Amino acid sequence: MIDVKAPLLRRTLLAAFISASVAAPVTGATRSAAVPAPTPAPVTPLRAATPEALAARYAASRDAIRAAERMAADHGDRWRAAMLRAMAGPERRFLSFDGRDGGRAIEVFGDLPAAEKIAVLVPGSDTSLDKYGLLRGGALRLQQALGERSAVVAWLGYRTPTLVSLSALTPGRADEAAPALRAFVRELGAAKPAARISLLCHSYGSVVCGRAAPGLDVDRLILTGSPGLTVEHAADLRTRAAVWEGRASGDWVARVPRALLAGLGFGADLVSPGFGARHFAAGDGGHSDYLKAGSLPLDNIARIISGQDPVEARRAA
Known part of the structure; x- marks a missing residue:
């Protein structure tokens, strides 16, 4: 007698394993979406990265953060209100903010008007x-590692997949996010036409970058801790950008199977020579250690963004 339940059981166990992996081993329940926040006012497109234009965008975002702070306080969430109060500080520089549904925030680090090299960070699940x-x-x-005449933009511009969920196993959220990432990069490129822009994409964020990549006008696409890009070869991304990948030896994402049933998974392993990406040494850290202070991957990522060759091993002290 054929046991029809066995394939289903294997599929269920495999999905559970991948869900626990790709969503990242973070403890604690997600609570962001439970805190209400107001609808922010539309922001004026950034047509030039002048101090005056940026000041206007930063002020509008600060107003949105303060409105979200007041609503969080009225809701009784003192922790969120305190966090938002800090985000609204005069030294913080947000290009946009939306506190609804987990939150969206785009923050600038470094001197954007004077920047000759800009890195846009796209986070994961x-x-x-x-x-x-x-x-x-x-x-x-990263901005400290890049030094003068550089800027880093933390782009939390999409609804990221939640912890241990099927949405972390499929490109659906990435497809939702890709138009917003494309629009932001176009806006940034128009405001800073002489700057070299790189995308640094981590974990599920690399899926977002892969979906946004075709025709995207960036110099470098740097992928860390990636579960895959839903393509079989770097050329399939249809981008002029140099595609770099790095994976630390202690990163659990290496154990994620690439070919799954029922549309789960993200395809080819970027580390495989057949994928066609350029490789940089990423050390022996874990999944969240690529931008750790003093680390080999941080050094190599900064070198790549600066147009230098990465080093293959830690230099002697």
């Missing part, structure tokens, strides 16, 4: 306002 500090910390460290 389970990134929200409640965990925004992780994204911000990485952006700060």
Whole structure:
């Protein structure tokens, strides 16, 4: 007698394993979407990255953050209100903000008007306002590594997949996010036409970048901790950008199977030579360690964005 339940059981167990992996091992329930926030006013397109134009965008975003802070306080969420109060500080520079449904935020680090090189960070699954500090910390460290005449933009511009969910196993959220990422990169490129723009995409964020890549006018597409891009070869991305990939030896994403049933998974392994991406050494850290202070991957990512060759091993002290 044929056991028809066995394939279904294997599929269910495999899906559960991948869901726990791709969504990232973060403890704690997501609570961002439960906190109400007002609809922000539309922002004026950034036509030039002058100090005056940027000041207007930063002020509009600060108003949106303060409105969300007041609503969070009225809702009784003191923790969220305090976090938003800090985000509205005069030293913070947001190009846009929307506190609804987990939150959207685009923050600038460094001197954008003077920047000759700009990196746009696209985060992965389970990134929200409640965990925004992780994204911000990485952006700060990267901008410090890039040095003068550089800027880093933390682009939390989409509804990221939630922890341990089927949405983290399919490109649906990436398809939703891709038009917004394309529009932002076009706006940034028009405002800073002489700057070299790179996309740095982590984990599920690399799926977003892969879906947005065709025709995208960026110099470099740098992918870390990627589960795949839903294409079989780098040439299928149809981008003029140089495509770089790096995976740390301690990153659990290496254990994610590439070919899954029922539309789950993201295709070819970027580390495979047959994929056609350029490789950079990413050390022996874990899935969230690519922008760790003083690390090999941070050094190599900064070098690539700056137009230099990455190093293959840690230099002797």
